[in-house]
Structure formats: C-alpha cells, structure tokens
C-alpha cells in the first residue's frame with residue numbers, strides 16, 4: 001500500500017467525525033454508573049430520571065432477575081467457551097427456550113446472542129431461491145440487514161418493500177408477485193409488531209388476512225411489543241386479540257422488557273427451529289448466550305407470567321405520560337405503546353433538546369439521521385413500569401420548561 005493510500009482512511013474518518021461535530025450530530029455516550037432503573041446515575045451529573053431505556057417492565061434490576069444471573073454464573077461459570085453444536089448448549093439454554101415457547105404458546109424457540117443475530121439467522125436460513133420476502137419500509141435495521149444478507153447469499157431469492165403500514169400497497173406487491181414467474185416458492189411478509197421509532201403498531205389482523213389470501217407466511221419482530229402489548233404482555237398479537245399461532249414466526253429480544261441483559265430468539269414451528277439449529281450461521285459459528293443471561297432472562301419471563309399487573313402499571317404510566325407530554329405543549333405520535341416520539345425536525349435540534357432535558361434532570365435521547373429519515377428527528381420518550389408518577393411529572397415539568 002502506498003503512503004497516499006494509507007492516508008486516505010484516517011483522513012476520511014476524521015472528516016466524517018468533524019462534519020458530524022460541526023453539524024451538531026455527534027452522539028455523546030453517557031456513562032451510567034449503576035443499575036438501569038426508573039432513575040440512573042450518570043457520571044458527572046448524578047441521579048436523573050431515565051426515560052430512554054427499553055426496561056419496559058422494570059425487570060433489569062429486579063432482585064430475582066439479578067439473583068438468577070448470579071446463580072447462573074455460580075452454576076455454569078462465565079460462559080460456554082464454545083458454539084452451541086459443539087459443546088456450548090447448557091441445560092439453562094434448553095429451559096429458557098422452553099420458557100419462551102410456552103410464553104408464546106408455540107412449538108419451539110431458539111436463542112441467539114441478540115435479536116440482531118436472530119434476524120440475521122431467520123431469513124438466510126429459512127428462505128430459498130424463488131421465495132419473496134416483503135418488508136415494511138420502517139422495519140428495524142436488523143430485519144433490513146437480515147433480508148439483504150439472505151438475498152446476497154441466495155441467488156434467486158427476491159425481496160420487496162411496502163410503504164409503512166400500507167396494506168393496499170402491500171396487496172399490490174402480492175398481486176404482482178402472483179404474476180411474477182420468478183416467484184415460485186414461499187412469500188414471507190415481515191413486520192415489526194411495535195415500530196421502534198414511531199411507536200405505532202402493525203395491523204397484524206390485516207397482515208394475517210393478506211397472508212391467508214396469498215398463501216404467505218407472517219414474521220413479526222415484537223422486540224418492543226413483548227412484555228408491553230396485550231393484557232398479559234404476550235405482545236402485539238395479544239393486543240389485537242389474535243392467537244400466537246396466527247403469527248408464523250416471532251423474533252424478539254431479551255434485551256428490553258424480558259430482563260434487559262441481551263439476547264434474542266426465534267419462536268415458531270419445531271421444524272423451522274430444527275433447521276435453524278442445523279443451518280443458522282450465527283448459531284453454527286458463534287457462542288451461545290452466556291448462562292447468566294439465559295438464567296436471568298428465564299427468570300424475567302417467569303416474573304412477567306406471574307405478575308401481569310406490571311403490564312397494567314406500564315399501560316397506566318403510558319397513558320399518564322402521554323397526557324403530560326400533551327399538556328406541556330408538545331405533540332406526541334398517537335399510539336398505545338410505551339414509545340412516545342416527539343417529532344422536532346432537524347437532528348441538531350433533537351440533540352440540543354435532549355441536552356436541555358438532561359440539564360433539567362430528565363434523560364431522553366434525541367434521534368436523528370441516519371436512525372430516522374432526514375427532517376424527522378425526534379425525542380423518543382420511553383415509559384417503564386418502574387416509573388412512579390413523580391418521575392413522569394418531572395418529565396412534564398422539564399418539557400414545559402424547554403417549550404417556554
């Protein structure tokens with residue numbers, strides 16, 4: 001490599017970072033010095049109300065969940081030191097997977113070190129040439145990348161994208177697919193249950209009807225719906241009064257409501273899970289979940305199943321917080337979910353407002369490009385069952401102050 005070529009990368013990198021800094025878009029990582037809860041301790045600031053975590057049920061620092069993690073470490077040690085099919089599957093993984101399957105009421109489940117990994121496993125493993133994957137345009141980045149990966153690996157596998165939650169546009173794609181001689185296999189319709197940036201929910205009954213009409217399979221990533229939606233927190237399908245079996249495959253995370261540590265899963269038919277065990281590259285070539293996490297996540301699901309009142313408390317908090325945001329003079333995108341986005345426009349503005357809120361003791365993150373489209377930057381307020389009314393009142397007071 002010439003000296004000039006070797007100088008390209010550092011120069012380019014510096015320029016990108018400089019332009020982010022100059023346009024006020026550079027993200028600052030906050031150092032949290034204690035557990036995730038209704039409030040957190042931020043280095044250099046002290047205690048602030050935390051309204052940007054996905055700790056929806058307040059289980060991340062629940063004593064039973066923490067104890068289960070410690071017990072996992074004591075019993076199994078730090079980790080698996082192996083991928084699953086060699087000698088990295090412990091009985092705590094089997095217990096967790098049974099628990100996830102019974103939580104949903106489906107045949108089987110399989111875990112990954114993240115839901116990102118689960119979404120990178122499901123499409124490249126289960127889809128084949130001649131299949132078509134149709135995806136909502138606002139699906140999570142891990143779904144988008146999972147589909148891109150699948151299409152790049154499997155020649156002849158097709159993909160399409162439909163306008164956000166637009167079932168008429170989706171139907172047109174499905175009609176086109178029927179006429180497309182290249183679509184000879186299975187059609188997969190893929191959606192988030194709760195959309196992570198808008199906080200709105202997918203019309204699962206409508207999607208199911210289209211699946212039935214066109215003989216398609218429905219995949220729902222319910223990372224933000226699990227533990228949040230439906231009377232018992234089973235997820236977005238429960239919110240709609242659907243049986244879990246009306247969704248063909250769920251993907252989800254253990255890093256939000258279900259204990260908040262890390263990890264993801266795919267849940268659905270036994271045959272699909274068996275194929276993932278045989279062929280899923282993220283599981284064939286990467287270690288299993290640490291046992292501490294397998295144990296803490298299993299405990300978190302047990303606590304959720306035992307205490308559905310946590311889901312009701314979250315719902316009450318969401319209603320209260322949404323009213324508070326409205327009375328502070330901001331408008332929040334309407335939805336029953338725990339994600340309350342306040343659209344402010346430019347990325348720099350969202351980041352500046354987030355700093356102002358932090359100065360007022362309220363921790364809310366501003367999201368801008370490339371996480372959301374240019375011009376649609378927002379503050380994303382996230383509510384937890386761990387919050388008490390005074391935390392939500394502090395949010396309202398801070399928003400009122402920055403509005404004036």
Ligand SMILES: Cc1ncc(COP(=O)(O)O)c(C=O)c1O
Nearest residue numbers: 114115116140196223253255263
């Ligand atoms: C809808 C959705 N899917 C997948 C993921 C990735 O989850 P994990 O952190 O387990 O990789 C996220 C995380 O933000 C998400 O919001």
